[in-house]
Amino acid sequence: MLSDLPIRKIIHVDMDAFYASVEILDNPELKGKPVAVGGGGKRGVISAASYEARKFGVRSAMAGNLAIKLCPELIFVKPNFERYTEISKKIRKIFFDYTDLVEPLSLDEAYLDVTNNKKGNPSASLIAQEIRARIFNELGLTASAGISINKFVAKVASDYNKPNGQKTVNPEEVIGFLEALDIRKFYGVGKVTAEKMYQLGIFTGNDLKLKSLEYLDSHFGKSGSYYYYVVRGIHTSEVKPNRIRKSLAAERTFSENLSSEVFMLEKLEQIASEVSRRLAKSKVSGKTVTLKIKYSDFTLQTRSKTLHYFISDKALILDTAKDLLYQERLNNSVRLLGISLSNLNTETKKVIEQKSVSVQLKFGF
Structure with a gap:
């Protein structure tokens, strides 16, 4: 029962169109105009779109050539991740003025536990x-x-009054809020899962709540129990300020498809160099190298190899990636290559223990 659980005060902060907003901040002449961060060429992909661009249907992860068809006046801006990181650090500094329990999800969003602030x-x-x-x-x-x-x-509530708004779901409102929620708004329910739920007659939180744990487990596997409990307001995951990195990667999408391994070696060297740079910056190394290959027909393939020792050197990463590339014949011409390193030597960090505080439902939110 929800009322039997300790109730915490959690804030999810989500920056509004972060990358695009930073670009507009640095270039005021872009204000009020449809802006997309990313490439506008044949192979370009949108990283972020201003709200003016979103009115035309432009979204992140959309191909640049499609975006320009939807919004002919769209202005493309090259990403500047160093600048986004700089701003993100300043935002997090503000967070830490209120609580040490800050869990960043990305550069532009984070959870804060302010139960004891x-x-x-x-x-x-x-x-x-x-x-x-x-x-x-x-x-x-x-x-x-x-x-x-x-x-x-x-997390769900932070999307409710965007942009530049907030929504509080008080303890006594949680169940009603979730029951009325469109299933597509549930965090963790993607497009494919939503379609599957529709086919099963699940359109709202209330529809989901009517399904038994056994039913959800049989149709959604390990995710079944997650859906069963969150729709009842039960989500016991704590805000974890010391999230440990599990992998580090870099990838490149090519302007023209590559059809021979020989042509890919130069690209792999560039990618391996970037991965090595990021590893050095994060002061980590790893044992498992994974090569990501996206073909011209958009099918995706990964090939992995786990070594007996940790590596971070560009030459060793590149040699392993080459071995994976030549491991088997390519299925088609290639539009994207990526290299990731996992099984990192990240030291286990101390987890801040939070004492559960019993609080009645009439909690000061």
Whole structure:
């Protein structure tokens, strides 16, 4: 039962169109115009789109040539990840003024546990409001936030009043909120899963709640129990400030398809160099090298090899990637290559223990 669980005060902060907003911040002449961060060529992919561009249907991960058809006035801007990282660090510094329990999901979003916060403020909603105001006043960017009793509900809620808004789902409102929610809004339910749920007559949280644990397990495997519990407001995952990196990767999409392994070696060398640079920056190494190959027909293949020792050197990464490339014949011409290193030597970090605090449902949000 939800009422039997300790209730935490969780905020999910999600920056609004982060990459595009940073570009507009640095180039004020772009303000009010449809902007896409990414490539606009035949092989370009959109990393982020301003809200003006989204009105035309432009979205992240969309091909650049399709985006320009939807929005002929679209302005393409080259990504500047060093700048995005710089801004992201400043945002996180604001977060840490309120709590040490900050779990970044990416450069532009994070969970904060403010149950016991540095400001001694009993209202998570007011803390979220203050954080968003500081981000705007100090950095000139807007953020949205979701506030609730656990990470799942907070994550869903943060998307409710975007852009530049927030939504609080109080403890007594959680069940009704989830029951009325469109199944597509459930975090963890992707397009394919949503279609499968539709076929099973599951369109809302209430429809999902009517299904038994056994039913969901039989149709969705390991994810079945996750769906069963989150729709009941039960999500016990704590905010983990020391998330340990599990892999590190780099990839390249080519302007023209590559049809021979010989032509791919130069590209692999560049990718291996980038992976090695990122490993050095993160001060990690790994044992498992994975080669990612996306063919011209968009089918994806991965080939992996685990070594007996940790590596981070470009030459060793490249040699292993070459072995994987020549491991078997290519199925088709290639449009993308990627290299990732996993099975890292990341030291186990101390996990901050959070003491469960029993709180009644009438909790100060």
